[in-house]
Amino acid sequence: MADRKHVVIVGGGFGGISVAKKLKGADVDITLIDRNNHHLFQPLLYQVATAALSPGDIATPIRAILGQRKGLQVLLGTVTGINRDQRFVELKKGQKISFDYLVLAPGAKYNYFGNDDWPNHAPGLKSIGDALQVRERILLSLEEAEQLKDPKLREPYLTYVVIGGGPTGVEMAGAIAEIAKRNMMRDYSTFSRNETRIFLVEAAPRILNGYPESLAEKARNTLEKMGVRVLLNTPVTDIGENKVTFSEGTIQTPNIIWAAGVAASPLLSALNTEQDRSGRVVVTDDLSLSDDDHIFVIGDAAHKEDSDGNPLPALAPVAMQQGDFVGKLIKRELKGKERKTFSFTDKGTMATVGRAKAVADIRGFKFSGLFAWLLWSIVHIFFLIGFRNRFRVFVEWMWHYLTFNRGVRLITDRQSNEEELIGGQEEKH
Ligand SMILES: Cc1cc2nc3c(=O)[nH]c(=O)nc-3n(C[C@H](O)[C@H](O)[C@H](O)COP(=O)(O)OP(=O)(O)OC[C@H]3O[C@@H](n4cnc5c(N)ncnc54)[C@H](O)[C@@H]3O)c2cc1C
Structure with missing residues (x-):
């Protein structure tokens, strides 16, 4: 044998x-x-970063997914x-x-294109750790802004720069705009939601490269209506501690998120x-x-x-x-059978821009708005996760999303973060 x-x-x-x-x-x-000991549902990482979901909602232990099977071993x-x-x-x-x-x-x-220092200042979204880092920065920034009564001094803390206009950048910028316009901001008394500035920065002449031009344009209009400033043809030339530089100038903020190459x-x-x-x-x-x-x-x-x-x-x-x-x-x-060749069946591409707003291209049929968002929800939750707990995740996610309630707003490890933000303690109440 x-x-x-x-x-x-x-x-x-x-x-x-x-x-x-x-x-x-x-x-x-x-x-x-x-x-890692878990499988990560990366398409919803930005919702952990923006405090809509907790890490456990989008990560499942690999052993739990595969179960006990003869001849199968999972190694960490x-x-x-x-x-x-x-x-x-x-x-x-x-x-x-x-x-x-x-x-x-x-x-x-x-890919930070050889700029080894940039990841320290502009985390990307690839792991639970990244998402928690972004979340913590956003929450700490809001706390910092709450303590500054001079609008000029608190401006950096209410500024967000997302670099990269692909689906992740678009989703991230849209989610931050949702936060800025609604729920979370209500909990702070010093500043108004209109002070928030969100920039989506893209080196190319358009966002959502790879999507049909008309959908990309719809997504850009939607983002702008939500208060996001979309900067096209704007390559980033430098990222330093709490600042990002383009040929036109520099934006000061601790909230820089990398969603580029x-x-x-x-x-x-x-x-x-x-x-x-x-x-x-x-x-x-x-x-x-x-x-x-x-x-x-x-x-x-x-x-x-x-x-x-x-x-x-x-x-x-x-x-x-x-x-x-x-x-x-x-x-x-x-079993001694011959090999076949692989071919990909494209079931469509979609990206969400905000609550009840998305764009989708399903086999040449283009959708935007609520219908596209419903499609996005169904595909992401039911088709992509495909595990036992998907119903639980779906309910939790819909609850947070539909009630505007960003439930996961804990700032942990406060001690080590305290020193890290811009030295903006000058003017306090
Ligand atoms: C923020 C974000 C949003 C996204 N949104 C969407 C979306 O909306 N729709 C969509 O279709 N796709 C989306 N994607 C892309 C999608 O997640 C990836 O295409 C998909 O995860 C690729 O699957 P994979 O198995 O190749 O790699 P991954 O899912 O990344 O898995 C790689 C695994 O390998 C492990 N690993 C890596 N190196 C090693 C090593 N040296 N030793 C041991 N283990 C290792 C990692 O821990 C990881 O578990 C998104 C990605 C990101 C980051």
């Missing part, structure tokens, strides 16, 4: 989880390794090396795990194979490496072109469909 094959999956995001699920019932051992660890010749991956602690099939789904990270996981360079400009690995039609058909790369880490030659976007449905595909491919191959 042949040896049982071992499939190693790196990453418990949308891609990695889909592979593991699809392999259920296959005659293989599976090891899924992730540096960071993969730091890949030895293709000797067929093993290496963890940070030195442990070596051998594989017959390797599926890499380590996702992406924010992404780069694939640095782990991929260990493969020593072809990568695109963003570091994504160029894969073949069956998502394996051109020189190693037992190593697959999927999701945000992979460069795979559609039939028109355009790279597939870094979106959850792409990662999930690729994960399903590879899981099925391995299952079939173990």
Whole structure:
């Protein structure tokens, strides 16, 4: 009898989880390794950052998702090396795990284009830690503004700069505008909601690149009606402590959020194979490496072109469909069946701009406003999460969203944050 094959999956995001699920019932051992013990629903991270949801609402332990299965092991660890010749991956602690099939789904990270200092001043939104950092800055800023009676001195604390006009930047700017216009601001007595300034800064001539022009324009108009100033053709030239600089000038604020470029996981360079400009690995039609058909790369880490030659976007449905595909491919191959080629079924793109406001392009049909927002809600909550607790999350999220009640407004770790904001204590009541 042949040896049982071992499939190693790196990453418990949308891609990695889909592979593991699809392999259920296959005659293989599976090891899924992730540096976190949870799967993160990144599309709703901005709602944690803006105090609408708590971390537990959008993160689920990987073990809970996959459950107990014969031959399946989930490991908490960071993969730091890949030895293709000797067929093993290496963890940070030195442990070596051998594989017959390797599926890499380590996702992406924010790209600060070589400006190593910028992440300290302008966190991106990629992890629970990032979202909590942004949330804490926003809440601490409001507390600081409450203590300053000179409007000029409190201006930086009521200013928000979101860099990057993609879906994340648009969602983030819209959510901050909701906060500024409604609920949270009512709790403060010193300043008025009209003092809030929100900037969405984009280097390109338009926001929502990749969406139809008409929808991008609708989203921009909606944002502007909500009080967001959309600065197009405005590349950021520098980010420092509590300030962001463009060719036109500098904005002072501790609330700078990075939602610009992404780069694939640095782990991929260990493969020593072809990568695109963003570091994504160029894969073949069956998502394996051109020189190693037992190593697959999927999701945000992979460069795979559609039939028109355009790279597939870094979106959850792409990662999930690729994960399903590879899981099925391995299952079939173990039974001696031939490989098929991957093709992506585009079910549409959408982005929310604010409460009851969104834009959507579903197979060429364009929607905006309430209907698009309802579609966005259904797809995000029911289709993307797809886990047992989705109903609970849905109810909680709708409650916070519809009642304007930003429930999660705790500032923790106050001691260490106290020193960090701009030294604006000069003028107090
Ligand atoms: C703020 C934000 C909003 C988004 N909104 C949307 C949206 O509305 N709709 C949409 O479709 N997509 C959205 N996306 C994109 C979507 O989340 C990604 O396309 C999707 O998560 C990619 O799945 P993946 O499996 O490739 O990677 P991920 O889901 O990022 O998973 C990668 C996993 O690998 C683990 N990992 C990484 N490196 C290592 C290592 N060295 N060792 C061990 N583990 C490792 C990570 O911990 C992580 O769990 C958004 C992304 C962000 C950041």
